[in-house]
Each structure stands twice: as structure tokens, then as C-alpha cells.
Amino acid sequence: MPNKKTNEARIVPTRFTQIARQKPSISREDAIEAGQSAVTELEPEYLEWVDGLLRELWSAVDKAGQDDTFPNPYGEEAYGLSNQIRNLGATFDYEAVTHVADSFCELIHRLTEAKRNDPHAMRTHLNALRLVSTPTFKREGEGELASLMNALGQLVDHYPEPTGNIG
Amino acid sequence: MKGPAKDINLKNISVLVADSGEPAFRITQSILKSFGADPVVHARNVEQASKLIQRGTVDLLIVNYNIDGKGGVDLVRSVRENRRNPARHIPILMTLGHTTIGAVTSSRDAGANMVLTLPLSPGGLYDRLSWVANHPRPFVDQDNYVGPCRRFKDTGAPGGMERRAIEIEIDDNDGDEAEAAEVSAG
Numbered sequence: 001m002p003n004k005k006t007n008e009a010r011i012v013p014t015r016f017t018q019i020a021r022q023k024p025s026i027s028r029e030d031a032i033e034a035g036q037s038a039v040t041e042l043e044p045e046y047l048e049w050v051d052g053l054l055r056e057l058w059s060a061v062d063k064a065g066q067d068d069t070f071p072n073p074y075g076e077e078a079y080g081l082s083n084q085i086r087n088l089g090a091t092f093d094y095e096a097v098t099h100v101a102d103s104f105c106e107l108i109h110r111l112t113e114a115k116r117n118d119p120h121a122m123r124t125h126l127n128a129l130r131l132v133s134t135p136t137f138k139r140e141g142e143g144e145l146a147s148l149m150n151a152l153g154q155l156v157d158h159y160p161e162p163t164g165n166i167g
Numbered sequence: 168m169k170g171p172a173k174d175i176n177l178k179n180i181s182v183l184v185a186d187s188g189e190p191a192f193r194i195t196q197s198i199l200k201s202f203g204a205d206p207v208v209h210a211r212n213v214e215q216a217s218k219l220i221q222r223g224t225v226d227l228l229i230v231n232y233n234i235d236g237k238g239g240v241d242l243v244r245s246v247r248e249n250r251r252n253p254a255r256h257i258p259i260l261m262t263l264g265h266t267t268i269g270a271v272t273s274s275r276d277a278g279a280n281m282v283l284t285l286p287l288s289p290g291g292l293y294d295r296l297s298w299v300a301n302h303p304r305p306f307v308d309q310d311n312y313v314g315p316c317r318r319f320k321d322t323g324a325p326g327g328m329e330r331r332a333i334e335i336e337i338d339d340n341d342g343d344e345a346e347a348a349e350v351s352a353g
Contacts, residue, residue, distance in 0.1 A: 021176070028171065028297070045190070079265075080236070083265055087264050091194055109267065
């Protein structure tokens with residue numbers, strides 16, 4: 001019976017735990033410095049990455065909007081892409097991108113729970129993302145972020161907050 | 168997880184990063200390699216990840232909850248529940264962007280060691296790896312749950328970091344009750 005459960009609970013040594021506790025080790029301080037430097041080296045790729053993800057997101061939102069049923073696979077794809085953009089924004093300190101993409105994720109999450117489609121709200125979020133993902137907005141437009149988020153929030157709040165949200 | 172993280176050695180630790188996105192992989196890979204981990208391999212979907220894990224050469228799995236839709240949970244569960252899998256005991260970190268309690272509990276119930284909220288920061292990732300290395304937990308193999316014991320003492324945020332955390336009650340002896348689950352800022 002290859003998958004028979006044994007009801008056992010014991011500490012199982014793994015190669016990871018064995019090697020990780022050996023010397024020579026890397027200190028937390030050195031690791032953070034090296035890790036931060038490695039992330040900084042990737043920053044020039046940000047614009048190309050976001051541009052590619054936005055193009056995929058545009059296509060997914062377009063297809064998701066054509067399908068009356070929700071959730072649909074394209075809506076799910078849009079959720080995943082919005083998540084990726086959110087994380088890129090947070091990694092490279094594009095605060096507006098993080099907030100707008102997070103709002104987009106929340107919108108799709110609520111639409112999924114409500115089993116409702118709202119192409120207008122999704123396209124509005126997409127256009128907002130295109131606006132805020134540029135270095136120009138990062139330099140000059142962050143003062144407009146509060147009013148932008150307020151407007152997007154109204155679109156999201158049109159749907160009830162699902163129980164179990166962390167926020 | 169209070170107090171400074173213990174130093175760790177990641178030289179020649181083999182890591183599989185299962186994530187649909189190339190940028191997310193590149194960022195995770197860069198941080199891990201700067202810590203000394205090598206190789207750091209990319210799987211773009213659950214099927215690819217499963218094949219690589221079956222080879223038995225992966226020491227650590229970092230999987231995104233939203234790989235192939237919401238396939239991260241399925242991947243973790245398949246790793247843990249297959250007794251023929253040589254890697255079924257490896258540490259698994261689940262990463263989450265937009266976070267819901269449902270995603271956290273399902274990740275934990277599938278057998279992930281930890282759930283990290285994205286974006287990953289070098290300090291956050293280091294602290295969690297140190298925690299996993301220095302606080303091994305019994306591996307539970309029961310009808311309703313397979314994975315690291317979900318009972319562990321919660322002593323606050325690691326290394327003085329702020330923590331975006333929730334407490335969720337789960338019981339390994341009765342899938343419906345009691346104990347602590349942790350969500351940590353990456």
C-alpha cells in the first residue's frame with residue numbers, strides 16, 4: 001500500500017536542515033546586504049517585465065469581459081497577473097503599482113465570490129495600472145494616488161467583502 | 168520566532184521555485200543565490216514542478232499559491248501524500264501576494280511549512296529559512312493531514328521584524344480545531 005498513512009509523527013532529518021546548520025554559514029547581516037544588492041541589480045528589468053505583464057493582463061481582461069459567467073479562466077488568469085504586477089511594484093518600490101494592483105486583485109476576488117462579472121471595473125483598474133506603472137508617475141504623480149485609490153475603492157466596494165479577508 | 172535568526176549555511180542547497188511568473192522567479196533566484204544556494208531551478212507549472220521533485224534532488228521548495236490558477240495547494244499536497252516521493256519531507260514555503268485567510272489555511276492544511284506574503288525581502292526570507300532549519304517539526308502522517316506538525320510555539324515576530332500575522336486554529340488530531348498557524352511578511 002504505497003500511500004498508506006502511518007499515524008506517526010517524528011522529526012525527519014532532511015538534507016536542508018542538516019546542511020543549513022553546518023559551518024561555514026552566512027550571517028543575517030551579510031545575507032541581507034547581498035540579497036538587497038542582488039535585487040537592486042534586477043531593477044533595470046522592471047519596466048520590461050511590467051510592460052509584458054500588462055500586455056498579458058490586457059488580453060486576459062478583454063477575454064474575461066466577454067464571458068458572462070464569472071469566475072471564468074480568464075478572470076483567474078487576470079488575478080494571477082495582477083498579483084505578479086503587485087509584487088513587482090512592491091519589490092521595486094513602485095507604491096502606486098502595489099496599491100492599484102492589490103485593488104485589482106481584491107476586485108476579482110470579490111467578483112469571484114459574488115459570481116458577478118464587471119468588465120467596466122476591470123478595465124478601469126487596468127487603465128489605472130498602465131498609468132501608475134511608469135517612472136514618470138512614480139516621480140511626479142504619487143500625489144494623485146489617494147484620489148485614484150478612492151475612485152477604485154468605490155468600484156471594489158460595489159461588491160460585498162468576502163468573509164475571511166485578511167485585508 | 169523572537170530574537171535574532173541563527174546563522175545558516177545554504178551552500179549547495181538545491182531549491183526549486185515553482186511560480187508561473189518569470190520575474191518572480193528571477194527575484195527569488197537572485198536572493199537565494201546571493202545567500203549561497205545553488206542550483207535554484209524554475210518550474211513554470213505544477214506538472215513541471217512535480218517531475219523535478221520526483222527526481223529527489225530538491226532540498227527546498229518555494230511555491231506560489233497562484234501557480235496554474237490556484238495550483239500551489241495541489242502541488243504541496245501531492246508532494247506530501249505520495250509515500251513513494253523521495254522528497255515528501257522537504258521544507259516547503261508557500262508564497263502569497265494578495266492574501267486571504269482561505270488561502271493561508273488551505274496552504275497550511277496542504278502541508279506547507281510556512282506561508283510568506285510577497286514581496287520577498289532578503290531579511291524576511293533569511294529569517295524564515297533560519298527558522299525552518301533550526302526548528303524542525305515532527306512530520307505528521309495521518310488520514311486527514313500529512314506534513315509538518317502544525318502545533319508550534321508562537322513567540323512573536325522574528326528578528327524584530329514587523330509581522331503581518333494571523334492566528335488560525337488547527338488541530339492535527341482532529342482537522343477541525345486548535346492551534347497556531349503563521350503568516351509572515353516576506
